[in-house]
Amino acid sequence: MTLAALFAVLLGMCLLLVRALLGPTLYDRVLAVNSFGTKTVLVIGLLGYVMGRTDFLDIAILYTLINFVATIAILKFFRYRSFQVPLARRPEQAARGGDSNG
Amino acid sequence: MAYLVVTFFAIFAFWMGNSGHYKPLMLGFAALSFAITLILCARLKIIDREGAPYVRLFGWLAYYPWLAWEIVKSNWVIIKACLRAELDISPSLVKLKTICKSDLAKVTFANSITMTPGTVTVEIEGDKLLVHGLYEANTQPEAFEEMDRRCARAADPAETPA
Amino acid sequence: MAEFFALIGNTWEIVRFPLGGAACLLGAILCIVGTIGVLRFPDFYTRIHAASITDTSGAGLVLIGMALMAPHWIIVVKVFCIMGFLLLTSVTSSHALVNAAHTAGLQPKIGPMGRSVHEEDEEDRH
Numbered sequence: 001m002t003l004a005a006l007f008a009v010l011l012g013m014c015l016l017l018v019r020a021l022l023g024p025t026l027y028d029r030v031l032a033v034n035s036f037g038t039k040t041v042l043v044i045g046l047l048g049y050v051m052g053r054t055d056f057l058d059i060a061i062l063y064t065l066i067n068f069v070a071t072i073a074i075l076k077f078f079r080y081r082s083f084q085v086p087l088a089r090r091p092e093q094a095a096r097g098g099d100s101n102g
Numbered sequence: 103m104a105y106l107v108v109t110f111f112a113i114f115a116f117w118m119g120n121s122g123h124y125k126p127l128m129l130g131f132a133a134l135s136f137a138i139t140l141i142l143c144a145r146l147k148i149i150d151r152e153g154a155p156y157v158r159l160f161g162w163l164a165y166y167p168w169l170a171w172e173i174v175k176s177n178w179v180i181i182k183a184c185l186r187a188e189l190d191i192s193p194s195l196v197k198l199k200t201i202c203k204s205d206l207a208k209v210t211f212a213n214s215i216t217m218t219p220g221t222v223t224v225e226i227e228g229d230k231l232l233v234h235g236l237y238e239a240n241t242q243p244e245a246f247e248e249m250d251r252r253c254a255r256a257a258d259p260a261e262t263p264a
Numbered sequence: 265m266a267e268f269f270a271l272i273g274n275t276w277e278i279v280r281f282p283l284g285g286a287a288c289l290l291g292a293i294l295c296i297v298g299t300i301g302v303l304r305f306p307d308f309y310t311r312i313h314a315a316s317i318t319d320t321s322g323a324g325l326v327l328i329g330m331a332l333m334a335p336h337w338i339i340v341v342k343v344f345c346i347m348g349f350l351l352l353t354s355v356t357s358s359h360a361l362v363n364a365a366h367t368a369g370l371q372p373k374i375g376p377m378g379r380s381v382h383e384e385d386e387e388d389r390h
Contacts, residue, residue, distance in 0.1 A: 001282070001285030001286065001288065001289055002285055002288055002333070004289055004292075005285070005288035005289045005291070005292040005326065005329070006292075008289065008292035008293055008295065008296055009292045009295050009326070011296060012292070012295040012296045012298075012299040012318075015296070015299040015300070015302075015303060016299050016302065018303060019299075019302050019303055019311075025308055025365075025370060027308050027361060027364065027365040027368075027370065028308050028311060030361060031302070031308070031311060031312055031315055031358075031361055032302065034315070034354070034357055034358070034361065035298070035299070035302065035315045035318050035319070038318060038319055038323055038350065038354055039295060039318065041323070041346065041350065042291075042292075042295070042322075042323055042326045042327075045326070045327070045330055045343070045346070046288065046326070046330070049330060049333060054334070054335065054336075054339050054342075057330075057339060057342040057343065057346065058342065060346055061342065061345055061346050061349065064346055064349045064350050064353060065349060065353070067353070067357075068349075068353035068354075068356065068357055071357040071360065071361070072357060072360055075360055075361065075364045078364075079364055079367070079368070
């Protein structure tokens with residue numbers, strides 16, 4: 001049953017790749033990649049159960065966080081064309097003129 | 103100081119739940135990493151009301167089960183919309199006004215709207231939210247009033263009237 | 265009384281594996297349903313609703329199934345860590361995605377479409 005679930009999620013990932021390749025706008029592609037990452041987490045966990053090595057869940061935790069950072073990084077890059085821009089700034093820093101490397 | 107203690111206990115619980123090795127050497131390494139993490143957090147100045155929101159823990163514990171049931175209900179609607187043979191949707195953009203005061207309550211409210219399938223928060227400006235919904239009938243401002251009230255009660259208990 | 269609890273424990277040990285497997289399978293099927301929605305829906309703002317099925321109920325059911333089949337309590341803690349992180353981060357990233365699209369000026373399609381399109385009220389309210 002776990003194996004069937006694993007293959008079902010893999011099928012879903014294959015279908016998502018279609019959307020990532022077809023997607024008319026950039027945001028459709030990023031959405032597909034983000035959802036792909038969520039499914040990758042599930043696949044890693046299910047693979048651990050199928051192989052009887054539940055240590056894979058540690059990798060799944062890491063992949064969850066990396067997937068989030070990757071999505072935000074892609075969006076930030078395509079908004080500002082650079083990774084060097086601060087997304088938010090505390091008010092007192094903005095008032096001081098932005099010496100943010102404290 | 104209380105925020106520091108709460109952060110310590112959160113890190114401690116996370117380590118204990120994820121490690122599985124309780125030998126003295128490993129516990130020593132754990133104590134070392136706790137110290138480094140807390141020093142870094144204190145240097146970053148992120149141990150504050152938002153970094154360790156333990157006062158609101160009970161409000162959230164009461165709120166999230168209700169939200170889970172809402173998520174199950176709206177999941178069913180969207181699953182039907184996905185699997186229907188003919189496409190039958192009516193997307194709409196709605197402007198909402200929230201009664202939440204603090205940033206934390208607003209974030210909880212916007213997060214809940216996005217977490218519920220079928221509605222997604224597009225933008226927050228002040229106390230106005232722009233919400234995109236899959237069905238026009240489910241996205242009227244009245245549909246969010248109860249969620250708004252519960253968020254305000256969960257996340258800023260002091261400022262809400264009754 | 266102790267025998268009763270032992271009976272309950274034994275039954276639970278037998279029942280939890282099929283239950284967990286069924287939850288995993290149901291969650292995986294919901295993932296496919298969400299993907300079908302992502303492929304079918306007409307524009308970006310509606311696709312993100314379909315993707316949120318995958319993120320909430322699909323992933324949630326798969327992870328609940330994994331927690332039911334866990335061989336050790338530490339696995340349960342890890343699975344619930346994944347669930348918490350996944351719920352927080354997927355919601356935040358989908359909001360970031362929609363906000364970025366809206367800021368970049370991508371216009372959503374508004375109004376009824378599909379079956380009720382014969383009414384032809386293409387009101388452009390945005």
